[in-house]
Amino acid sequence: MRTVYMDNAATTFPKPEEVYQAVDYFGRNLGGxxxxxxxxxxxxxGSILMDCREALADLFNIADSSHIAFTFNITEAINIALKGLLNPGDHVISSSMEHNAVARPLHAMQQCFGIEWTMAPCAGDGSMDPNEVRKAIRPNSKMICVLHASNLTGTIMPIAEIGKIAREHELLLVVDAAQTAGVIPIDVEKQYIDVLTFTGHKGLLGPQGTGGIYVQPGLAIKSLKQGGTGSLSENLEHPTFMPDLLESGTHNTPGIAGLLAGVNYIKQEGIEKIHKHEQRLSRMLMNGLQSIPQVELYGPVDIDRKTAVISFNIKGMDCGELSMSLDHYYGIVSRSGLHCAPLAHQTIGTYETGACRLSLGYFNREEDIELAIRAVDELAVKQL
Ligand SMILES: Cc1ncc(COP(=O)(O)O)c(C=O)c1O
Known part of the structure; x- marks a missing residue:
């Protein structure tokens, strides 16, 4: 049985051939x-790191690529942003759709570090009204930290509008771009993003163990780690300039070589083409699922308001059993449960049941979608 991979929101698979080759080439021939x-x-x-920073800067319209630091994933990047920028007494606003990568550090900082945290409520389809952010602002608000798109419903947040509100009120805008980097355009200038965090192994098509953080020039951020950087080694004080400030110890250089190949692949194909392909397949999958009476579909119906992440349940069927049956009988890889996003499940009303998620990628084809629709239809009929 052929494997049909539809868990690209967890990590993209397969990667472009160039990514495998770049990792392999680094390991066998470079190794510095x-x-x-x-x-x-x-x-x-060193030049692989520089080229990768440049490629990412170009992708996100970042003027100075030295303000991008590499991390091992976006979770690390978000922790750096929150813990490096916030002080006790500061107030942070997030959405009610956040992943645990944002929610857990904020919860811990609220418990032990004295920050205040407000979740601006989102609608049942995961969408956010920027006015909810405005309403949540307090005199001690310092930051808005919000995800660009939900990993549960695919809902795209109005980042530019939120960014404008942040600028009006002199708040920092930190964006979790885990689900959008490499998939939909990101422009730190036009969207008023002060700190952009991203992971390398999802839409950017790189290997696991890669990610990064962009910090706007002039923004004072503390480093969570100190150590060797290869620069200013005569000083015991850790360097205060980017990217060394946020990069201590040896990099995941083979991974970054692969990430560079992934980003170059995206640029070569064109992000618009990638997005259109994923949108076309999403529309097909959503139409197919909507036509099955027992299916309960979550998130926006309008394809322009979401990424290629489609969550659903079959009425009366456990989502874990559904995911296992898709895998076992049809070779379809999906993800069930709470998707590390309990707040998002609370928001859309699936906290008790969880949901089954199919997330599409650039390498999915129409026949994959046809198989998925047929599989869900057959499982739904069996359930009756
Ligand atoms: C919206 C969102 N934020 C953060 C993360 C965490 O990503 P990573 O595990 O690469 O740190 C994910 C992963 O699924 C995500 O979807």
């Missing part, structure tokens, strides 16, 4: 430790 000395391998490894 960037910034640690001046031998050829080290310099070549």
């Amino acid at each position: 430790n960037p910034g640690r000395g001046s031998n050829k391998a080290t310099l070549q490894a």
Whole structure:
């Protein structure tokens, strides 16, 4: 049985061939430790980091690529943003659709560090009215930290409008772009983003263990780690300039070589083409699922308001059993449960049941969608 991978919101698979080749090439032929000395391998490894920063800066319209620091995933990047920018007594506004990567650090900081946190409520389809953010602003508000698109419903948040509100009130805008980087355009200038966090292994098509954070020039951020950077080694004080400020210890250079290949692949194909392909398949899948009476579909119906993430349940069937049956009988890889997003499930009303999620990627084809619709239809009929 052919495997049909539809869990791209968790991690994209497969990767473009170039990504595998870049990781392999680095491991076999380069192997240097960037910034640690001046031998050829080290310099070549250093230029992979630089090229990747440049490629990402170009993708996100970031003027100075040295303000991008690499991390091991977006969770680390979000932790740096929250813990490096907030002080006790500060108030943060997020949405009620956040992933635990935002919600858990905020909860912990509320419990032990004395920050205040308000979740601006979202609608049942996961959408956010920017006015809810405005209403949540207090005199001690310092930051709006919000995800760009939900990993449960795909709902795209109005980042530029939220950014405008942030600017009007002199608040920082931190964006979790886990579900959108590489999939829909991001422009830190036009969207008023002060801090952009991203993960490398989803839409950017890179390997796991890669991610990063962009910090707007002039913004004072504290580092969570100190250590070797290969720069200013004579000082015991950790460097205060980006990216060294936020990068200590040896990088995941093979992973970053793969991430560079992933970002170059996206640019070569064109983000618009990738987005259109995913939208076309999403529309097809949603239409197919909507036509099955026992299916309960979540999130916006309008394809322009969402990414290619489609969550649903079959009435009367456990979502875990549904996901397992899709895998076992049809070879379809999906994800069930709470998707590390209990707040989002509370918002859309599926906290008790969870949901089954099919998330599409650039390498899915029409026949995958046809199979998924047929599979859900057959499982729904069996359920009756
Ligand atoms: C919206 C969102 N934020 C954060 C994360 C965490 O990503 P990572 O595990 O790469 O840190 C995810 C992962 O699914 C996500 O969907």
